Amino acid sequence: MYELKVVNRFAAAHQLKMVTEKCENLHGHNWKVELFVAGEKLQDSGVLMDFGIIKKRLGAIIDSLDHKFLNELPAFADANPSSETIARYIADAFTERIEPGEGIFVSRVHVWESDDACAAYWPPR
Numbered sequence: 001m002y003e004l005k006v007v008n009r010f011a012a013a014h015q016l017k018m019v020t021e022k023c024e025n026l027h028g029h030n031w032k033v034e035l036f037v038a039g040e041k042l043q044d045s046g047v048l049m050d051f052g053i054i055k056k057r058l059g060a061i062i063d064s065l066d067h068k069f070l071n072e073l074p075a076f077a078d079a080n081p082s083s084e085t086i087a088r089y090i091a092d093a094f095t096e097r098i099e100p101g102e103g104i105f106v107s108r109v110h111v112w113e114s115d116d117a118c119a120a121y122w123p124p125r
């Protein structure tokens with residue numbers, strides 16, 4: 001099995017209900033996202049998938065979050081925009097962009113809310 005990781009970042013605002021009182025106030029973070037894709041078989045070129053393609057697809061997803069008020073996005077209509085649900089959203093959105101026959105899957109997404117706090121999501125397979 002091979003696993004690749006690409007990294008991206010976004011800035012956004014959110015409010016979190018039912019976590020701690022201070023989190024209910026409107027505030028923002030500079031999130032860091034690490035997306036992992038995995039697969040068994042390399043292409044003839046010796047790569048699992050070109051990093052450039054993965055970065056471009058992740059970039060489009062990050063654009064949907066960057067400089068947004070996350071609570072207002074349809075993706076978080078039913079869920080607090082926590083680092084956990086952001087990681088799940090990114091994993092699901094990337095999985096939708098994988099084309100048949102590409103032979104990869106999203107193995108993990110890390111979402112760092114600060115330098116010392118990170119949520120990891122492993123999509124079910």
Ligand SMILES: Nc1nc2c(c(=O)[nH]1)N=C([C@H](O)[C@H](O)COP(=O)(O)OP(=O)(O)OP(=O)(O)O)CN2
Nearest residue numbers: 016019020022023027081082083084113114117119
């Ligand atoms: N499991 C999670 N816990 C918390 C999340 C989360 O997404 N998942 N998010 C928050 C809030 O976003 C909050 O803004 C972060 O607050 P806090 O962890 O207190 O961060 P600080 O930068 O204020 O760090 P301190 O160490 O408390 O100064 C909360 N929890």
Ligand SMILES: [Zn+2]
Nearest residue numbers: 014023027029
């Ligand atoms: Zn926060």
